[in-house]
Amino acid sequence: MKLIKNILHSVRPLFEEGGKLRAMLPVYQAADNFFFSHVEETTCAPYGRDPIDIKRYMTLVIVALMPAFLASLYFFGPRVLLLMLVSYVAGGLIEVLFAIVRKEEINEGFLVTGFIFPLILPPGIPLWMVALGSIFGVLVGKEIFGGTGRNLFNAALVGRCFLAFAYPARMTATWIAPGPEKWLQLPGSLAASAPDAVTLATPLGLAKSGVMTAPLDLLVGNISGCVGETSALAILIGGVILLLTGVANWRTMAGGMASMTLLAWVLNLIWPAQVAPPGFQLLAGGWMFGIVFMATDPVTGPATLSAKWAYGILIGTLTVLIRSYSGFVEGTMFAILFGNICAPLMDEVVIRLRIRRCAAERACS
Amino acid sequence: MKLQGGYLPNIPGRPSSDIQDAAVPERLDIALRQGGVVYAPAVADGTPVAFGAPLAWADATGGRIALPAPAAGIVRLLPGTKSTAPRLLIEVSSTAVKPTGKRYKPGKANAKQIREALAAGGVWPLIRKSKTGTMPPLDGSELPTCLIVNLISTEPFRADGQSILHADRARIETGLMFLPSLLKAQDGRIHLVVEKVTDPDAQALSLTLAKDSRFKLETLPARYPAEHPTVLARALRRHDRTLTPADSIWVLDAQAVLAIGACLADGMPLHERIVATGGPGVANPCHRRVRIGTPLRSLLPPSVFADTTRLLKGGLFTGTPAVPDSAIESLDDGFFAMPNTGEREFLGFVHPGFDRVSALPCFGSALTGADDRHLTATLRGERRPCVACGLCEKVCPIELLPQILHRYLYRDAIDQAQAAGVDLCIGCGLCSYVCPSKIELRQQFADVQTRLREEQTL
Numbered sequence: 001m002k003l004i005k006n007i008l009h010s011v012r013p014l015f016e017e018g019g020k021l022r023a024m025l026p027v028y029q030a031a032d033n034f035f036f037s038h039v040e041e042t043t044c045a046p047y048g049r050d051p052i053d054i055k056r057y058m059t060l061v062i063v064a065l066m067p068a069f070l071a072s073l074y075f076f077g078p079r080v081l082l083l084m085l086v087s088y089v090a091g092g093l094i095e096v097l098f099a100i101v102r103k104e105e106i107n108e109g110f111l112v113t114g115f116i117f118p119l120i121l122p123p124g125i126p127l128w129m130v131a132l133g134s135i136f137g138v139l140v141g142k143e144i145f146g147g148t149g150r151n152l153f154n155a156a157l158v159g160r161c162f163l164a165f166a167y168p169a170r171m172t173a174t175w176i177a178p179g180p181e182k183w184l185q186l187p188g189s190l191a192a193s194a195p196d197a198v199t200l201a202t203p204l205g206l207a208k209s210g211v212m213t214a215p216l217d218l219l220v221g222n223i224s225g226c227v228g229e230t231s232a233l234a235i236l237i238g239g240v241i242l243l244l245t246g247v248a249n250w251r252t253m254a255g256g257m258a259s260m261t262l263l264a265w266v267l268n269l270i271w272p273a274q275v276a277p278p279g280f281q282l283l284a285g286g287w288m289f290g291i292v293f294m295a296t297d298p299v300t301g302p303a304t305l306s307a308k309w310a311y312g313i314l315i316g317t318l319t320v321l322i323r324s325y326s327g328f329v330e331g332t333m334f335a336i337l338f339g340n341i342c343a344p345l346m347d348e349v350v351i352r353l354r355i356r357r358c359a360a361e362r363a364c365s
Numbered sequence: 366m367k368l369q370g371g372y373l374p375n376i377p378g379r380p381s382s383d384i385q386d387a388a389v390p391e392r393l394d395i396a397l398r399q400g401g402v403v404y405a406p407a408v409a410d411g412t413p414v415a416f417g418a419p420l421a422w423a424d425a426t427g428g429r430i431a432l433p434a435p436a437a438g439i440v441r442l443l444p445g446t447k448s449t450a451p452r453l454l455i456e457v458s459s460t461a462v463k464p465t466g467k468r469y470k471p472g473k474a475n476a477k478q479i480r481e482a483l484a485a486g487g488v489w490p491l492i493r494k495s496k497t498g499t500m501p502p503l504d505g506s507e508l509p510t511c512l513i514v515n516l517i518s519t520e521p522f523r524a525d526g527q528s529i530l531h532a533d534r535a536r537i538e539t540g541l542m543f544l545p546s547l548l549k550a551q552d553g554r555i556h557l558v559v560e561k562v563t564d565p566d567a568q569a570l571s572l573t574l575a576k577d578s579r580f581k582l583e584t585l586p587a588r589y590p591a592e593h594p595t596v597l598a599r600a601l602r603r604h605d606r607t608l609t610p611a612d613s614i615w616v617l618d619a620q621a622v623l624a625i626g627a628c629l630a631d632g633m634p635l636h637e638r639i640v641a642t643g644g645p646g647v648a649n650p651c652h653r654r655v656r657i658g659t660p661l662r663s664l665l666p667p668s669v670f671a672d673t674t675r676l677l678k679g680g681l682f683t684g685t686p687a688v689p690d691s692a693i694e695s696l697d698d699g700f701f702a703m704p705n706t707g708e709r710e711f712l713g714f715v716h717p718g719f720d721r722v723s724a725l726p727c728f729g730s731a732l733t734g735a736d737d738r739h740l741t742a743t744l745r746g747e748r749r750p751c752v753a754c755g756l757c758e759k760v761c762p763i764e765l766l767p768q769i770l771h772r773y774l775y776r777d778a779i780d781q782a783q784a785a786g787v788d789l790c791i792g793c794g795l796c797s798y799v800c801p802s803k804i805e806l807r808q809q810f811a812d813v814q815t816r817l818r819e820e821q822t823l
């Protein structure tokens with residue numbers, strides 16, 4: 001701790017006015033404020049403030065992601081670490097670049113995006129694709145809108161969507177059969193392109209051809225699928241953490257879960273061959289990960305609380321519909337991206353209703 | 366009654382419930398502009414005044430309000446400067462108090478007599494109209510359909526109505542007896558708002574008032590800002606649907622009723638305030654009965670005036686920096702001090718946080734129920750763009766959408782912000798308090814309100 005303090009102190013002049021690395025000030029600030037919490041006096045009422053800040057907020061999201069991350073390490077081996085490294089470095093470069101150009105501080109939001117991105121990719125994906133997707137996601141999904149807090153779309157999903165459209169074959173041919181033995185196959189499993197990547201049907205794909213995966217495997221995650229999406233159990237533990245700490249909005253999650261279950265149940269009763277039963281739909285594919293970690297991304301969802309309900313319901317409904325009645329096997333990603341587009345509209349409706357109430361209120365004051 | 370939104374953090378350093386008498390200093394210092402009212406001196410420099418004699422008068426709608434002398438002594442007039450209002454000093458010759466006004470029996474005084482007595486006793490400004498937050502007119506041109514007497518106090522570090530009720534129940538009961546005469550109609554209601562009806566003082570109070578069906582005991586959850594006049598009136602309007610927008614509601618707090626009781630029953634002018642002193646920078650936080658005009662420097666320990674401490678007047682959420690050389694005014698009820706720097710914690714964002722309390726249960730204190738031992742006059746985080754977490758909406762007592770208002774104002778869309786109710790914000794400060802992005806929402810809204818008001822008068 002002392003050491004870090006001394007280092008930060010000694011390099012400080014480089015970044016100050018007239019220093020050689022003046023332009024890199026955001027990097028210095030980010031490091032400084034990362035290690036030692038930022039202290040700034042309040043200048044207007046309320047003079048005391050709640051201890052919650054964005055760093056804490058994002059930290060808790062990462063904590064909640066941990067079970068899914070650990071499960072992915074177990075099932076897909078050390079390669080996951082590699083994917084994560086590439087995702088962070090590539091996306092991080094863009095984030096830092098933009099912070100320097102805009103002379104703004106580096107935003108913590110990227111720590112979450114960079115963490116989530118590799119978790120929603122097929123485990124055998126070539127590393128250059130991870131880098132490309134991460135860069136695209138941060139650049140197009142976030143920075144062109146003005147950075148975290150102003151972006152319309154979930155950056156990780158934009159990256160993933162880009163890869164799915166640009167390299168559809170590679171995205172479906174780079175699955176890896178799950179199993180902890182990969183830890184024993186070092187360094188082979190760390191190659192830039194995974195040697196054991198195969199065209200392996202995921203549970204959702206299998207279901208299209210009538211083969212149902214055992215529910216226990218779906219729950220534990222011993223299935224083929226995206227890195228962090230396979231273990232419903234691990235994701236659920238993360239979801240509970242998010243809900244208990246209040247970091248994720250329960251309205252989105254509840255709306256999504258309820259609408260997905262209800263719709264799948266009804267449609268499954270009518271067209272059992274086409275629509276998978278709700279239990280399966282909840283556990284399979286990217287649904288669990290999507291609704292717990294990506295639909296609850298507050299920035300790209302609606303800002304008002306009542307609209308968060310509608311947003312969850314829209315995502316749940318769309319997911320079932322896309323999965324059942326389109327050529328796509330998985331619909332969560334599109335459902336959430338579409339939800340991102342609709343979020344401002346939903347807010348607008350809430351605001352309109354609120355404006356009416358304001359008029360009534362004004363009469364009494 | 367129900368309360369929308371609101372929040373009450375677990376903050377230590379709140380004043381204890383006992384009320385101690387503070388000594389009357391040798392010199393009292395009285396500002397001629399207080400509580401939004403401007404007074405013109407009625408005494409000449411160097412002349413003696415008796416206790417309770419009017420030092421100054423202020424014009425108010427339908428009459429004038431006196432500023433009674435809180436103690437007998439020799440008056441010194443101090444002209445104002447650019448930044449400070451003119452002041453009156455009293456070199457105190459005697460600290461004795463004695464009745465100066467006519468004494469009434471409850472029920473025997475009519476509305477006009479009451480209004481005149483309260484104006485002459487300097488007590489009238491303690492009554493607030495819920496619509497405007499200002500004092501009601503003195504000529505009876507606007508009369509309340511009902512009155513709200515609020516005994517709840519939630520804002521940390523302000524004087525606590527319950528403690529005052531406990532210490533002075535008899536006087537408060539006397540004060541209450543005079544209130545029905547102020548009502549517009551004989552069958553109007555006086556709503557006493559308490560936290561729990563089972564509280565012994567509230568029970569005793571309701572027993573005394575049981576004979577009079579106009580008094581009603583109401584409960585409101587003790588979440589900040591339950592004591593705000595607008596919030597109280599809003600809760601009442603939702604509770605009692607017979608009230609129309611045209612109906613006027615006046616709001617009083619425990620100190621106001623206490624002062625009314627003293628003024629009308631005992632002929633005592635307003636001469637003292639019960640003031641809470643507390644906060645993380647004050648030892649022995651407690652309530653004190655203070656003579657109006659007592660300089661802060663003689664009331665508070667020297668440590669609160671240090672550079673490392675921020676001394677604030679009011680409560681945690683709305684308090685503003687206190688001027689060290691000012692004195693207790695007739696509407697003051699709390700002062701608190703906080704350290705104005707915090708330590709830079711190593712990896713603070715992973716701190717378990719058993720010693721800090723947040724609106725989001727994401728610190729260790731959520732498990733233990735511990736209180737916030739780290740309150741300082743700092744942001745406790747970095748400023749960031751809004752992440753649309755919705756916390757501000759959740760706590761807003763007026764059910765505004767602070768995050769949306771902020772979004773409008775960020776791109777200068779004042780008209781849209783006004784349509785969405787920025788003019789309705791009561792400035793309770795909760796949204797700014799809880800915002801994880803440390804956005805100065807309250808300040809932003811207050812600035813816009815000022816701008817809108819200026820445009821209106823142009």
Ligand code: SF4
Nearest residue numbers: 751752754755757800
């Ligand atoms: S609390 Fe702050 S960050 Fe959260 S929605 Fe409100 S303004 Fe945005």
Ligand code: SF4
Nearest residue numbers: 761790791793794796
């Ligand atoms: S300051 Fe205004 S907008 Fe913010 S919570 Fe209070 S009333 Fe609502």
